Amino acid sequence: MDLEHMYVPFPTGNKLKCTCGFQIELSGIRNDIEVQAGRKIID
Numbered sequence: 001m002d003l004e005h006m007y008v009p010f011p012t013g014n015k016l017k018c019t020c021g022f023q024i025e026l027s028g029i030r031n032d033i034e035v036q037a038g039r040k041i042i043d
């Protein structure tokens, strides 16, 4: 997989998929991001 993924947002579900096929499940890291940001992020 490439180092700089070009993510394609999935309208359904908390998932991002790269053009190379690499997929990230956002439901887990989303909480981490919100904690680090100290606030909620947009849905």
Ligand SMILES: [Zn+2]
Residues within 6 Å of the ligand: 001, 002, 003, 004, 005, 006, 018, 019, 020, 021, 022
């Ligand atoms: Zn990629």
